[in-house]
Amino acid sequence: MANLRIGLSVRKLCNPDFNGQVDGIGVYTRHLWQQFDASHSVDVHPIVGFGRRYGALASTYPRGFAFPLNYGASGALAIVSKAPFPGARWLAQRIDVYHATDYWIPKLSGVPVVATLHDAIPLSNPEWATPQHRAVKNFFMRAAAQWADAVITVSAAMVPAVVEQFRVPPERVTVIHNGVDDEWFQRIPPETGRTMLARHGLAPGYFLTVGTLQPRKNLARLFGAYRALPDRIRSEHPLVIVGQMGWGMDDLLPAIRSAQAVGEVFWLDYVLDAELRAIFQGACALVFPSLYEGFGMPVVEAFASGVPVLTSNVSALPEVAGDAALQVDPCDVEAIRDAMLRLAENSALCAHLVAAGSLRAKRFSWQTCAEQVAGVYRKVART
Numbered sequence: 001m002a003n004l005r006i007g008l009s010v011r012k013l014c015n016p017d018f019n020g021q022v023d024g025i026g027v028y029t030r031h032l033w034q035q036f037d038a039s040h041s042v043d044v045h046p047i048v049g050f051g052r053r054y055g056a057l058a059s060t061y062p063r064g065f066a067f068p069l070n071y072g073a074s075g076a077l078a079i080v081s082k083a084p085f086p087g088a089r090w091l092a093q094r095i096d097v098y099h100a101t102d103y104w105i106p107k108l109s110g111v112p113v114v115a116t117l118h119d120a121i122p123l124s125n126p127e128w129a130t131p132q133h134r135a136v137k138n139f140f141m142r143a144a145a146q147w148a149d150a151v152i153t154v155s156a157a158m159v160p161a162v163v164e165q166f167r168v169p170p171e172r173v174t175v176i177h178n179g180v181d182d183e184w185f186q187r188i189p190p191e192t193g194r195t196m197l198a199r200h201g202l203a204p205g206y207f208l209t210v211g212t213l214q215p216r217k218n219l220a221r222l223f224g225a226y227r228a229l230p231d232r233i234r235s236e237h238p239l240v241i242v243g244q245m246g247w248g249m250d251d252l253l254p255a256i257r258s259a260q261a262v263g264e265v266f267w268l269d270y271v272l273d274a275e276l277r278a279i280f281q282g283a284c285a286l287v288f289p290s291l292y293e294g295f296g297m298p299v300v301e302a303f304a305s306g307v308p309v310l311t312s313n314v315s316a317l318p319e320v321a322g323d324a325a326l327q328v329d330p331c332d333v334e335a336i337r338d339a340m341l342r343l344a345e346n347s348a349l350c351a352h353l354v355a356a357g358s359l360r361a362k363r364f365s366w367q368t369c370a371e372q373v374a375g376v377y378r379k380v381a382r383t
Helices: 024-039 051-059 069-082 088-092 134-145 156-166 188-198 218-225 230-238 253-261 273-281 296-305 317-321 331-344 349-360 366-382
Strands: 006-009 042-051 065-067 097-100 114-118 152-153 173-175 204-212 240-242 265-268 283-288 307-313 327-328
Touching: 006 366, 024 042, 024 173, 024 273, 024 366, 042 051, 042 240, 042 327, 051 065, 051 265, 065 273, 069 134, 097 366, 114 366, 134 156, 134 218, 152 156, 156 317, 156 349, 173 253, 204 218, 204 273, 218 240, 218 331, 240 273, 273 283, 273 296, 283 296, 296 317, 296 349, 307 317, 307 331, 317 327, 327 331, 331 349
Parallel strands: 006 042, 006 097, 042 065, 097 114, 114 152, 152 173, 204 240, 204 283, 240 265, 283 307, 307 327
Antiparallel strands: none
16 A cells, blocks of 8 residues: 655744744644654655745755745635636645645645634634734634544544534544653653753652643633642742743733742743653652643643642543543632642652553553554545
């Protein structure tokens, strides 16, 4: 059987505006690309972006391609004229399937399109999405979803929202869970770990939360729960926040800065991948009471790191966490505080969660994810 030629959107890995920062979609894209290269069953044609600025960048990748117009202009033309994106016909001669990993779904001609819709947050909960140009972006997202021949979503919990909000027929949707990199299971040598933590002023035993600072991550309630812990717990277990500044957090920033000044909170807006693993492994627990997640990668990464997890009982988080984490109502500050106190004081509970989490993490494999994604490619390529 000949290898499938896949136009894989890698914009989240290549965009110079991201300054090397990789978000969850970038992690997803990177691991698919790596798995396809390793399997030798899929030939990746990386689609690096839209617009002239990406033309030179495309030439630096084997089989690289960039659409000649930016996404907004191409999408507007496609909606008005019903014609494919400029460059689509040239691309169709070189690939068998196009995979949009990042919501930027092109209208093509003669090539089936697969789109991964990680969640429907901008449409279902616009108050949790970046407000800039929100109405226009949502219009484009919903219109572009109709150009997909098949849709992948990363949890069963997201299927109803994807079907309703993007108006995608349910028979087009396939659930394929994300994976976790094997590196997360590897223990960092203690001395190396201590050195990495010391670079950020940390010592092992802190509560950890990870994610872009934005309302959906529920940092205000988490901070309130942390501040309600007994003084002795806060002195032994500071709160470490790892994530870049997003939006909608202006009211909370003074409180975070004040807690930083007395050593109760550490905010790290950027860390290297190897350091992030060390930071996970140095935590007494991951506290991740997000209001909404399409999957929730930090939960699985904490499981693999041997760290107890406290998370939410909403959206995809129960599906991902199973019975390997404490689950609470993310809107209940007292419940978050009580669960944090249990993790700080109950070593037997923590040991149980660590063992359960390690087993749970092994259920999420990037190799399995890539094999299932390739199965979707083959299905649409034959139809």
